[in-house]
Amino acid sequence: MAEIVLDKVSKQYPDGALAVSEVDITIADGEFIILVGPSGCGKSTTLNMVAGLEDISSGELRIDGQRVNEKAPKDRDIAMVFQSYALYPHMSVRENMAFPLRLAKVDDATVNAKVEEAAQILDLTAHLDRKPANLSGGQRQRVAMGRAIVRNPKAFLMDEPLSNLDAKLRGQMRTSVSKIQKQLGTTTLYVTHDQTEAMTLGDRVVVLRAGYVQQIGSPQFLYDNPANLFVAGFIGSPSMNFVPATLENGELHSALGTTPLTDRIRRLAEAENAPREVILGIRPEHFEDAALVEAGQRTTGSTFTAHIDVLESMGSEKFAHFTMEGDVATSAELAELAADSGSADVPGADSLIVARLSAESRTRENADVELWFDADKIKLFDPASGKNVTYED
């Protein structure tokens, strides 16, 4: 168990490409940190640098206060779980899990005890003598975890460990990863592409974009207070809706009508010198069917009429998809997010708005409905810099 400090850690490849730029993260002892971002954002490179599989171009990596930049992976006492699991196919499950201990020249009795213990935790006892080829995906994943936990390392590094599992299994394994980490209390650095994993697993989340740290904070904080458009669009599923808007005389004009700013929002926007043209961001759950909003609450928000294209009823809630006339919010960040999720190819998807309504809503598809949104929950972004001008610490 250990504290891991990344002090202005950068990675520049010989061809000049900058993969990771001055990443500063202090990971407390026992903390579970998630590195998240779209493909190619440098999250795996960062992980590999901590592991020692890739050299650090500049900056310093300290584990327990000691500089380890020059240390070989084996001398860092860190265990890693790979996306592909990387199990040794010629060894049985038992031998796979015992491998790190054998290399460390631990005596047989201890090796057996530790392997049995890890197998117990991971529910692998029945499979100890099988070869990886005869295991299911979930079992292989657990063996990979087992190989990491047997030797009680200072930290776990996990590189998208669940991404090869099917959805249901991924959900189960997510819970068990979280449980095991809490049980062992080992510092963990976890790389993922998956939203849900980022939100549910970590104590803190680090959002990376093109090698730069965008924001670090608890999942809820990032969700409530994204520092910029990129974080706002990346965290949350379905993601935040973006609409171009104009700020004028304390009012916000957009395709969703004219909304008076609440005092809180106006104060924040003024402090940040918000430009006239902004991008308005609203999370799907901050919409509601106007018919269900009580009169007293109605005044804290703003209503508009939308033509519902698609209505998805999940039982506990309803997702209403509709398009609003007017321009589409554009910025470099949003374009990158769209490209990453593949939605850039979907015609007209950019202007599509998703609202999460109560299950009691009587909205129907292809019907006009009056919707309400909470004016105090909106976010305003500067389209040029992407900065959240309503950011609150």
Add this chain to the structure above:
Amino acid sequence: MATATTGRKVTWGVLDLLVIAFALIPVLWILSLSFKTKDTLTDGSFWPQQWTLKNYADIFQTSEFLRALVNSIGIAIISTLIAVVFGTMAAYAIARLEFPGKRLLVGLSLLIAMFPQVSLVTPLFNIERGLGLFDTWPGLILPYITFALPLSIYTLSAFFREIPWELEKAAKMDGATPAQAFRKVIAPLAAPGVFTTAILVFILCWNDFLFAISLTSTTASRTVPAALSFFTGSSQFEDPTGQVSAAAVVITIPIIIFVLFFQRRIVAGLTSGAVKG
């Protein structure tokens, strides 16, 4: 459906038989010749009318053949060993590392593999006579290694490329030194490739006639393929066909043993289960 399946089976069966016959009839013919007596050699019958082991007895009585057999086995095994050991190192480097001159190295080895050997015979003959290597074991081992190395580098680097690199990273993370990672993880997985290569290289060296006939002059280093061409029978007027056939049968036996011995080690799909499946 049933008739279609039967028809298919018959078609494939006939095709298989044709291929097997094409490949094996000459071998069986040699086998049959080697068991025929001198008088019935030319009787045109595929099946020996009179069986005899005299041809085998004869070739093992001449010290020439035994000596050639020892030369063949010794030279082929030494060449194979050296070519595979160096080939493994080179192939691992080519598959895993980026180093200056890598393309050049691969290109050169390809060039050597494609070089017409016959054009090298005369220069090699002169060089070896000058260096005193002519008609010695090293005189044959050296050119064999030269031509076996590209073959082993190519076969082995294909095998190494198939081993997921992450296994090596995992071994490093588990606390292995690079040497340990190679010995405990990569080498066991590459074993089938190494054995396959060893067989190919062994056959290459074993079958060579060109260098064997031109770079040797006595039984000191003459290998079996070359020695066969010097078979004359006990008198000038005797037809040595029976003995040549017997010798040909005898020299295929080591190859068969070699392949059978290593066959079990060449298990396809040994790496399955290493990564996502």
